Amino acid sequence: MPYLILFFAVMAETIGTTALQASQQFTRLGPTIIVVIAYGISFALLGWALKFLPVGIAYAIWSGLGIIFIAIIGFVVFSQKLDFAAIAGMGMILGGILVIHLFSNTAPH
Secondary structure (H helix, E strand, C coil): CHHHHHHHHHHHHHHHHHHHHHCCCCCCHHHHHHHHHHHHHHHHHHHHHCCCCCHHHHHHHHHHHHHHHHHHHHHHHCCCCCCHHHHHHHHHHHHHHHHHHHHCCCCCC
């Protein structure tokens, strides 16, 4: 259950960051409202997940998955290019998340 809460926190953060790009530096009202709401939801869910997960583990997963999801959205939606180093680095982030989830005794499984 804590990982599901954390996953929804990541999804809300990803929506907020995508809207942040679409807001064009807060000059478009609709995306700006989405930014505020999505980040509020994200932080509320992250706080809830922290009742069950250590802060370091939760934040590593939240930020790592957020980086990967935003990079994919940036590539698909905003035509932002990713070079080999960016893709390799994100692969290492994903690998780190998997190591934490599969092998760490500090996180509940």
